[in-house]
Amino acid sequence: MYGLVNRAIEQLVVSLKGEDGWERVCQRAGWEDQGFIAMQTYDDAVTYLLVGAVSQELGLPANEVLKAFGEYWILYTAEEGYGEMLAMCGNDLLSFLRHMNHMHARIEVTMPHIRPPDFKVNELSDREFELVYQSDREGLAPMVEGLITGLAKRFNQQIDITQTRWRDAQTPQDCFHIRIKS
Numbered sequence: 243m244y245g246l247v248n249r250a251i252e253q254l255v256v257s258l259k260g261e262d263g264w265e266r267v268c269q270r271a272g273w274e275d276q277g278f279i280a281m282q283t284y285d286d287a288v289t290y291l292l293v294g295a296v297s298q299e300l301g302l303p304a305n306e307v308l309k310a311f312g313e314y315w316i317l318y319t320a321e322e323g324y325g326e327m328l329a330m331c332g333n334d335l336l337s338f339l340r341h342m343n344h345m346h347a348r349i350e351v352t353m354p355h356i357r358p359p360d361f362k363v364n365e366l367s368d369r370e371f372e373l374v375y376q377s378d379r380e381g382l383a384p385m386v387e388g389l390i391t392g393l394a395k396r397f398n399q400q401i402d403i404t405q406t407r408w409r410d411a412q413t414p415q416d417c418f419h420i421r422i423k424s
């Protein structure tokens with residue numbers, strides 16, 4: 243993944259545990275930290291190793307770390323030069339998610355090696371929808387839950403989110419049922 247993602251993990255850890263905490267994470271992950279370059283690609287294994295080490299540092303299961311990271315990503319990208327892009331995507335969760343694939347496609351202009359996820363929205367009623375998340379990477383559904391939670395907070399919307407389908411060997415898709423409460 244692009245270094246931007248690993249940098250965000252670093253910033254999340256520093257905000258919670260300080261620079262010492264980040265050093266411990268790098269040691270546990272066996273990563274010799276020289277700072278991540280946002281626009282450089284790194285092996286996905288680095289990101290997964292970091293998540294595992296953060297999980298040990300925080301004493302949280304990896305899926306909780308991914309959820310927290312997803313939520314943090316919304317704040318991080320807004321601060322790191324992508325605020326305008328986020329603002330252009332819409333002012334509520336549903337319209338935003340409808341624009342997600344287009345947004346990652348625009349990011350591809352400056353990050354040509356990105357392998358973005360694919361999102362599909364199936365509206366069930368005016369306050370309920372199904373979100374289908376497809377990726378060629380495994381294990382990131384909890385991050386999507388965190389991303390959606392972070393977006394709902396950004397738009398001051400109250401939501402319920404439940405995962406209803408898990409990817410398997412035949413279909414690399416996770417599904418979420420989302421209900422807008424207010």
Ligand code: HEM
Binds near residue numbers: 390
């Ligand atoms: C403007 C803000 C954003 C930027 C700059 C951005 C950029 C990126 C980048 C660089 C990656 C790593 C993929 C790679 O290197 O191959 C990524 C992954 C991902 N992004 Fe975004 N993104 C943004 C917002 C969002 C939002 C709002 C969502 C969700 C609704 C989202 C969902 C994801 C997911 C789930 C992944 C993990 C990759 C995968 O599933 O395979 N992103 N994004």
